[in-house]
Amino acid sequence: MTDLPLDQVRTLLAVVDEGTFDAAAAALHVTPSAVSQRVKSLEQRTGRVLLMRTKPVRATESGEVVVRFARRLARLERDARTELGMSEAGEPTRLSIAVNADSLATWFLPALTRVPRELRLCFELRREDEAHTAALLREGVVMAAVTSWPDPVAGCSVRALGRMRYLAAAGPDFAGRWLGAGTDAALSELIADAPVVAFDRNDDLQDEFVRGLRGGPGASALRHFMPTSEGFVDAVVAGLGWGMVPEVQAEPLLRAGRLVHLAPDRILDVPLYWQQWKLDFPALATVAEAVAAVAAETLRR
Numbered sequence: 001m002t003d004l005p006l007d008q009v010r011t012l013l014a015v016v017d018e019g020t021f022d023a024a025a026a027a028l029h030v031t032p033s034a035v036s037q038r039v040k041s042l043e044q045r046t047g048r049v050l051l052m053r054t055k056p057v058r059a060t061e062s063g064e065v066v067v068r069f070a071r072r073l074a075r076l077e078r079d080a081r082t083e084l085g086m087s088e089a090g091e092p093t094r095l096s097i098a099v100n101a102d103s104l105a106t107w108f109l110p111a112l113t114r115v116p117r118e119l120r121l122c123f124e125l126r127r128e129d130e131a132h133t134a135a136l137l138r139e140g141v142v143m144a145a146v147t148s149w150p151d152p153v154a155g156c157s158v159r160a161l162g163r164m165r166y167l168a169a170a171g172p173d174f175a176g177r178w179l180g181a182g183t184d185a186a187l188s189e190l191i192a193d194a195p196v197v198a199f200d201r202n203d204d205l206q207d208e209f210v211r212g213l214r215g216g217p218g219a220s221a222l223r224h225f226m227p228t229s230e231g232f233v234d235a236v237v238a239g240l241g242w243g244m245v246p247e248v249q250a251e252p253l254l255r256a257g258r259l260v261h262l263a264p265d266r267i268l269d270v271p272l273y274w275q276q277w278k279l280d281f282p283a284l285a286t287v288a289e290a291v292a293a294v295a296a297e298t299l300r301r
Contacts, residue, residue, distance in 0.1 A: 004066070006073070008042040011035055012050060012063065013070035019056030042066070059139060068140035068155060075143070075279060092120040093283055098137065098145035100130035101199060102164060102246045103272065105229035108146065111294035112287070119283050129202040130272060137275055143284060144276035146291075156275045161292060162299025163269040167250045168209055168262040170242035175260045179242070187262060188214035195241035196223045199232055205244040209268055244268060248298070269300060 014024040015035060025032040043050050050063035059067050078093070099108050104127060112123055126142055128135075134149040136142045137156055152158040170179065178194040180186040196206050196219040207218030224240050226232040229249070236243045237258050245259065247267075253259040274291055276284055 004042070004045065004069070008038045008045075009066060009070045009073065011038040012042055012059075012066055013074070015039060015051060015057050016059050016063070016067055021057070064139045071140045071143075072155075072277065072279065075277075075281065079281070092122045094122045094124055095144070095284065095287060096124040096126065096142040097287075098126045098128050098133035098142045098147070100133060100146060100272075101127050101227075101229040102249075103130070103146050106246055106248045107294055107298040108291070111291040114290040114294065115287055119286065121283055121287070129200070130270065132202055134275065137277075143279075144274065144288070147273050147275055148270055149275070150271065150273055153275055155278055157278050158273050158275045159288075159292065161272040161274050161295035162301055163271050165247040165300050166205055166209075166244040166268040166270065167247055167254075168242060168266065168268075169236060169245045169250050169254070169259045170262055171237055171239040172257065172260050174239040174242065175262065179262060191219070191242070191262075192216060193220055193222075196220050197232060197235045197241040197243035198223050198225055199229075200225055200227050205268060205270070206242075209244055209266070212268075213263070213266065272299065 011024065011028065014027050015021055018024040018027055021032050021035045021039075025035045028035065039051060046062065046066070048062035049060055050066055052058045052060055104125065115121060126133075126136055130146065130148040133142075133145040133147040134153055137145045137147075137153045146161070150158065150160075179190050191210055192214065198206055198219075204218070206223075210216070210219045222241075224235060226235045229246070232243060233245055233249050233253070235241065236245060237253060242262060245253075250259055250261070254261055272295070274288060274295075276288055
């Protein structure tokens with residue numbers, strides 16, 4: 001491959017981040033035609049289509065390779081500017097991290113509070129299902145991610161954090177009305193038709209639980225989507241449906257009688273991993289150690 005002109009690489013990154021050629025032009029203080037020409041020239045050099053001209057613009061698989069390169073280049077450039085004394089005094093460092101909602105609502109934020117303030121880090125968190133956070137790493141959108149994917153993304157390292165435990169739970173009135181006596185036999189017959197709460201359309205924990213209990217296609221099609229961890233738990237407590245509730249959120253509600261554990265002998269553990277770019281970047285290493293320490297104290301081993 002011939003060399004990759006840095007102005008063209010930076011332009012491609014701007015288009016992906018801003019979402020349109022016009023917005024990228026405004027961010028770069030150039031004309032939209034200049035942006036278009038740079039992208040076309042880069043595509044000609046690589047011999048590949050790098051962008052899907054949708055709204056918003058998205059990188060192709062080949063484009064993601066260039067975007068990852070651009071983000072690493074930007075990171076190295078900032079580090080070099082800092083070491084050369086060319087950065088503005090006190091300029092903070094921004095870290096983009098993908099994390100699933102349940103981790104964000106339970107154990108992840110305490111990890112960030114352990115990062116020394118003198119590092120002057122700004123965290124940009126991207127919420128995504130743990131099964132999909134690795135895609136944000138692959139696309140170069142984030143520098144690190146909490147993910148259920150154990151195989152390292154290209155250019156990343158991976159370490160095991162522990163297992164997040166989920167319990168099948170429902171409000172007492174809902175359980176009595178929809179799920180009978182609560183035995184495994186009764187539950188397996190009734191649960192497939194009972195209303196269910198899911199986080200979003202990517203959330204298959206409830207389906208996985210039902211398949212393990214009785215086989216078949218999974219949970220009921222009568223489902224409510226609640227796209228926040230707290231809202232999900234509140235919906236289950238309120239009796240909209242049953243759901244797989246993180247153990248740490250479920251335990252106080254079970255003790256208070258506001259939730260019923262539907263199958264005490266059946267739990268669902270989701271392994272979590274920390275993946276991050278392979279960069280000599282001390283701030284990222286410090287965050288990784290803080291995340292691993294809190295995960296060791298909180299998650300199942």
